[in-house]
Amino acid sequence: MSIITLTTDFGTGSPYVAIMKGVIFSINPAATLVDITHAIPPQDVREGAIVLEDVATRFPEGTIHVAVVDPGVGSGRPIVFARVAGRGFVAPDNGLLSRVTRRHPPELLVRLENPKYWLEPVSSTFHGRDIIAPVAAHLSLGLDPTLLGSAHPLLGSLDWPNPVQRQDRVEGVVLRIDSFGNLVTNITADMLAGRPMDERACVVCNIYETWGIYNAYSEHPHGTFIALVSSQNCLELAIVGESAAARLGIQVGSPVVVAWE
Amino acid sequence: MSIITLTTDFGTGSPYVAIMKGVIFSINPAATLVDITHAIPPQDVREGAIVLEDVATRFPEGTIHVAVVDPGVGSGRPIVFARVAGRGFVAPDNGLLSRVTRRHPPELLVRLENPKYWLEPVSSTFHGRDIIAPVAAHLSLGLDPTLLGSAHPLLGSLDWPNPVQRQDRVEGVVLRIDSFGNLVTNITADMLAGRPMDERACVVCNIYETWGIYNAYSEHPHGTFIALVSSQNCLELAIVGESAAARLGIQVGSPVVVAWE
């Protein structure tokens, strides 16, 4: 098995993605390549980190996840190999791995230093092609990752907002807007455990509020603003059959409060 | 051979698609995954049904087609396995399969009931991940589909407009707008057989008309509004080198009439 996934901000249909695939196939023509997404907004490391957290461990152990959202390309920022939950990751150390490693502490961290596994010459603007893709291809052929460089002490992180649990409320933010326009928050189902989920729970986002936290969209008529526990076990706000983000003008970072009387 | 195709309304580059792929590869790492499209407009079951009809039988027999356009997720709507024209389909029974089965009566219909082949636990909002993806993966490994549940009597349908053939005319509608903005109608080449295709045939869509039904775009200058028999053997309206939908403001459902004097 040699599954390599790709997550970038290059844009869907970008030739830069195809170039990375060509580099990988030139080293391992039998690799199985899977696009996670190339629709990360340009240089939005946070969104890339959230996607990796949501998706990475759904793939089998041994999968190699390549991630390139890299505003610092050409600067001194390191590129690393990380083994996390039995999967390999090759990515710049700029916070892209900071969510998946919050859940699963890294088992191995190596800083990419050995140019033997890179293309030659290495450009200053496309390390995805010149370093990350060839390293991933070699790893998919069984390369021992400790040959890639020396031990890397600690991954950089980003300032992730932490939800706050109080006696009568839980306070969080909208973390991500999905392709349906649903508002995915950073309030997990765990934080709601033991609290009433019926109409005693009041959920507020910006100036909008709804009562009760449900399990399915289909319990409510089209157009209803609802709160539910999402398939990712997070509190989610949605308008049934429509885009809550577009209809309500809500953006990533907006505050969300669940309050009980 | 274990080709699994995916058709959803999740949006191009959606992490939800990647999650389904991860689930499939976790069960069958050797599967060949093919994206049909993830650009079905949200919850547009009709468009999904049309795409499946156009594409499904182009794939080899034995292909497993996964389709998730599922506004009723979490309600009681069944999920089914259908064998149609030698291909397998796994989809909610909400009309998504109603066009492909108009052409080819189903050879086998099973309602998914056996949780042995599902993820555990099953959410109320993402059956694509929890039921449909793992079932497709098991089928690609050779699972007998009758083990998935009990026989399903009849697939639900949708109200598809039927073209009308009269003595001096054929009346239909615009069924689909393709990515070039061409207007694909529900009038098939069969319905035009034996009628004059030259300038005696007047084709009207909304307030626009053209004479003659041709075979190729390239017979006409750029910017000409033409009718032709499409590659799918349907009457199609197009503006050579431009988007007829955008230029003429025509939408799905608009009436189309072919009239002969």
Added chain:
Amino acid sequence: MSIITLTTDFGTGSPYVAIMKGVIFSINPAATLVDITHAIPPQDVREGAIVLEDVATRFPEGTIHVAVVDPGVGSGRPIVFARVAGRGFVAPDNGLLSRVTRRHPPELLVRLENPKYWLEPVSSTFHGRDIIAPVAAHLSLGLDPTLLGSAHPLLGSLDWPNPVQRQDRVEGVVLRIDSFGNLVTNITADMLAGRPMDERACVVCNIYETWGIYNAYSEHPHGTFIALVSSQNCLELAIVGESAAARLGIQVGSPVVVAWE
């Protein structure tokens, strides 16, 4: 190895792409299919040609590149097989291959004439499905390309603007805008060799100018308008962290001059 890549103007998520894949898998179920891009603007043969030049030789020798940007479908324009730099290409002879063959003279040119390797019947509107896809699939199974038809004398070209080197300046144009909004020019690094790259080099595009040609985005603060040598070894203009095309309103074809005092 049987890698087949696809480059079209069908639009991301187009069912027409999926139909071509179904045709290929029906002939060679073991093919490895790779999407280069389907986001070429409709009928923009020039953009397709540029993408093929950038990407094709990144794939291993033996790869078969399928390209369908084909405004002349149904007219008499030939479809050809070309072997270029050890890779195979199947495409209409309308200029799509005119950039990759500027770099690497074709080793073999065959005009597709033998309907034995086509679908039957052949439509007048979708040769990608009826001729190009099945021919590519047969080639991936090892078919000798000389069996596809007779020798084709010469590929058609397009009028590509050539940069001009003068004593105190190099004059070119914006050739392509990438998905980050960076402006890729037709001025290659070779044309700048031996000239000062520091602040003595003045780079002008439309009414905008910048001094110095650099190697990395990250040397400059967010929002700076810079010139650099791109990962493809071309002069590129960019705004760090933003879209230069959107911010400056610059389009493909805009003049770019590098001048030294």
